Amino acid sequence: MKKSVGQILGRTGIRIPLILWSIAVLYPIFWMFLGSFKSNAEIYRNPWGLPETFNWQNFADAWTNYNIDTSVFNSLIVTVVGAALTLVLAIPTAYAIERINFKGSKFLFTLYVSAMMIPMVLGWIPLFFLLMDFGLLDNIFGLAIVYAVSQLPFTIFVLTSFMSTIPKSLEESASMDGMSPYRILWKIITPLSMSGIITVTIMNAIQFWNEYFMALIFLQTEGNYTLALAIDYISSEAQYTNAWGTLFASLVIAIVPVIILYAIFQQRIAKGMTEGAIKG
Structure with a gap:
């Protein structure tokens, strides 16, 4: 008792x-x-209460008058391209570090892990001039490249943990059957590491979707704004136009996809991070 x-x-x-x-x-x-469903007068009159009527006009104003539609498209492009490019670069690198015994592989892995400790803010000024030299400044694809490179250390760190749990006997058998290292990587290692790949892809996608500071530095034209920059613009405008309902509606548009994505894949994310933490 x-x-x-x-x-x-x-x-x-x-x-x-x-x-x-x-x-x-x-x-x-x-x-x-x-x-997000209240008028400006109702927000001031009853800020903590339920809306008298559900007003969808705030969403329409945010979507059309403040170019949220364009910003959502830009954020989607940056997120998809950045996440895909991260995988294209990280999967072969993680496989080479974990499976191919070459001189300096441990040092390279340590270098990637150490890069996770370096604040990204230290590279913003050099990246600004680098993108300018390559003609990628104020370009959403240039921003996607920056996002992909910024998440490489974390992605490689997680994927090497997953790949280390795969028995080497599978690769040896495939090699004896005549498979090249590239086919072994894409036909055997990648499918068996799919749990880790999905985990890092979701986490990277959420990071890219919500990122603000690098987008603020590297994007200058309003037509190229991502969703975070568009919301910041609406926030500054709301102080003078009292468009608080529109601001709340734009915030809802921004966070609903993230909430849905995390709600669908939360068990897979937790499982993937747990499996990746256990090295075989």
Whole structure:
């Protein structure tokens, strides 16, 4: 009896702070959703209450008057291209580091891991002039390249952990059957590492979708703005035009895809990170 009471008290002591923290995090999001359906007058009159009527005009204004449609398309292009390019560069690199014993492989892996500790802000000025020299400044594809390179260390670190759990006997058997190293990589190693690939792809995609500072530095034309920059523009405009409902609607447009993506793949992400942390 004492043990069961102690367990109940212990679990309650853990759950209460978690519940309070969840409320503190979720309530502003819930308030933002409600605000996206209110008129400006209603936001000022009853900021914490439920909307009298669900007004979809805020979403229409954000989509058309503030070019959210273009910004969503730009963010989608940057996210897809950046995530795909990251995989194209990271998968062969991780395989070479983990499976091919060449001189300096351990040093190269250490170099990539060390790069994760370097603040990205230190490279923004050199990257600005580098993109300018290559004609990729104020270009969403140039931004996608920067995103891909910035996430290479993390992606390689995770994928090497997954590849290390694959038995080498499979590669040896495939090699004896006449498969080249490239076919072994794409036909055997990549499918068996799919859990890790999906995990890093989702995490990278969420990072690229939400990124703000590099987009602010490397994009200059309003037509090339990503969603984060468009929301920042609406935020500055809302101070003078009172377009708070439009701002809330644009925020909802930005976070709903991330919430849906994470809700669908949260178990796979947790499983993938757990499997990647266990080296065979």
